[in-house]
Amino acid sequence: MNIGIDLGGTKIQVGIEKNGEIISQTKALLKEKDSLSSTxxxxxNFIKxxxxxxxxxxGIGVPSVVDVKNGIVYNVTNIPSWxxxxxxxxxxxxxAIPVYVNNDVNCFAIGEHRFGLGMQFRNMVGMSIGTGLGSGIIIDNKLYTGINCGAGEIGLLPYKDKNIEYYASGNFFSSFYDTTALDAYKAAKAGDPEAMSQWNEFGLHFGAAVQAVLxxxxxxxxIIGGxxxxxxxxxxxxMEESFKDFIYPEIIKKLNILVSNNENIALLGAAALVDQALEHAGTVDNPSSSL
Incomplete structure (x- = not known):
């Protein structure tokens, strides 16, 4: 059994992974974010x-760039003291037990690939849409992080006058409509035409993010989460309407777009960092070894 930790900019979630399930789970808001010692x-105290x-x-997933080898995190999103x-x-x-650290969206992708909707695919991308937009990349059954754990930052690619994340995340609703994604969601569920129009516009921008991935x-x-x-x-x-101008229509026809159905998948992926490290240690000479 391994402990998985999903550390967000506003909350912390901790649990034990056992046979692909999370047990003994605890979650709470992250307090005193301006104090490193307090956080x-x-x-x-959640782990003890x-x-x-x-x-x-x-295993712990953190919304930041990570020195994966040494487990050092830099400039954690929305936690100013980190x-x-x-x-x-x-x-x-x-x-006094092994600890492994990675980006939180990478943990989401690992979780889907090991335990969720991505189990059937050798090559997949997990896209997490929340306050921001991040992606985790699985290539030939292995997580691809890049040299600095910066691979998959599709949201930071230039787009219109800003970047993709500005238009294809929760930021879109606060920046253009002075509301929140949650309120827009509630209004759309109630049949509000203005909210439904906002989501329709959002989908065109998110479609651009998907095309960047493709x-x-x-x-x-x-696999979409967040x-x-x-x-x-x-x-x-x-989103699908935005694909009409995609240069390679055969890619669109073959693509599977799925929505995550396990709220603990990032936590499972964080816990899986431990097993992934052990597997890698035992197969360093085998370039085809999987997650």
Whole structure:
């Protein structure tokens, strides 16, 4: 059994992975984000009660660029005190078990590939839509992070006058319509035509993000997660409409676009970082080894 931690800009979620399920789960808002010591103490205090379950390792997903080898996180999104945190060393000193750190959306992609809708695909991209837009890349059954754990930042590609993330994340609703994605979702569910029009416009922008993924990685599947995924039915049609000008229509025909159906999938992916590291250690001479 391994502990998985999903650390967001506003919340922390911790649980134990056992046979592809999360047990003993705890979640809460992240407190005193301007204090590194306070936030680290909160993380440690969440882990402590789970250590009596025979845990073998800890995996943690963080919304930042990560030095994966050394477990150092930099400039964590929405946690101003986390400029450079040697998270692996801190937690290994505290608990004396192996700790592995990666980007949170990479953990989402790993979770889908190991335990979720991505199990049937060798090449897939997980796209998480929330406050921002991130992607995790699986190529030939292996997570691809790039040299600096920066691969998959599709949202930061230039688009219109800003970048893709500005238009294809929750930021779209606050920037252009002075509302939130949640309120727009509730209004659309109630049949409000203005909200439905907003989601229709959003879908055109998200379609551009999908096209960027297709031109870059050409995966078998894209799996959509994050808080805005629940609104997929409201932007699906306009997203697909945006594909009409895609240069390679055969790619669109073969593409599988799925919506994540497991709210714990990022937590499962974080826990799987431990097994992934052990598998890699045992197969370093085998370039075809999978996750």
């Amino acid at each position: 680290l103490k909160q993380v440690i 009660p789970l250590m009596n379950h025979g845990v073998e390792g800890i 400029k450079k945190v040697e998270l692996k060393a801190i937690l290994e000193k505290e608990f 031109y870059t990685y050409d995966p078998e599947a894209i 808080s805005l995924a629940k609104a997929f039915s409201f932007f699906k049609d306009s």
